Amino acid sequence: MADWQTYYSQHLYRPPRSLLVKAVSFCIRKDNALDLGAGTLIETKFLLDSGFKKVTALDSSPEIRTFAEGINDERLTVEVRPYQEMELPPESYDLITASYALPFYGKEGFDAFIARLVSALKPGGVFTGQLFGVKDGWNVPGDKRAFQTRDEAEELLKGLTIELFTEEDKDGIVASGEAKHWHIFHFIARK
Numbered sequence: 001m002a003d004w005q006t007y008y009s010q011h012l013y014r015p016p017r018s019l020l021v022k023a024v025s026f027c028i029r030k031d032n033a034l035d036l037g038a039g040t041l042i043e044t045k046f047l048l049d050s051g052f053k054k055v056t057a058l059d060s061s062p063e064i065r066t067f068a069e070g071i072n073d074e075r076l077t078v079e080v081r082p083y084q085e086m087e088l089p090p091e092s093y094d095l096i097t098a099s100y101a102l103p104f105y106g107k108e109g110f111d112a113f114i115a116r117l118v119s120a121l122k123p124g125g126v127f128t129g130q131l132f133g134v135k136d137g138w139n140v141p142g143d144k145r146a147f148q149t150r151d152e153a154e155e156l157l158k159g160l161t162i163e164l165f166t167e168e169d170k171d172g173i174v175a176s177g178e179a180k181h182w183h184i185f186h187f188i189a190r191k
Ligand SMILES: C[S@@+](CC[C@H](N)C(=O)[O-])C[C@H]1O[C@@H](n2cnc3c(N)ncnc32)[C@H](O)[C@@H]1O
Pocket: 004, 007, 011, 017, 036, 037, 038, 039, 040, 043, 058, 059, 060, 061, 081, 082, 083, 084, 098, 099, 100, 101, 104, 105
């Protein structure tokens, strides 16, 4: 899924993800937030509107710079780089959100990637997003995205306090309109 144009065109005006809205209510401090795979920056904008003092939006797609032009806010830092190349200082974020974005890291090193994100959370910090389940329609031989069983997904969040963990397993469509089976774990976890 290298070309995100169709996806972005359908995610310009929707409300922020309800999972993130709920996750922010668990934040005890709002100093520093990270939006991973930030896309059209709707969630980034929501974090700024929620009062975070500093928000970093990271995505490998250069298009996010254009979306950032519509947000004139000195609290925002935009980073165009792949997850694999980002710096994650330990205990630096009060919130890390990755809305439908984590599995695109890829299979190789995925567990270590999640561990790095957890380590980058401050004590009490909140981690929220989605993991893709093994029954997902994209989980076919050769696909590069990361998929987990429910046990594996729970294991990745081990050591965190789980505030919400739900499983979605249903037929639906993708941005292009094609049919697809979705198997997704939605989570809010706290360090
Ligand atoms: C499904 S979109 C989700 C966008 C937004 N978070 C949302 O909820 O609408 C996934 C995003 O992850 C980004 N992405 C995919 N692989 C990435 C990688 N390896 N490093 C950084 N960003 C990546 C894509 O460019 C895209 O914007």
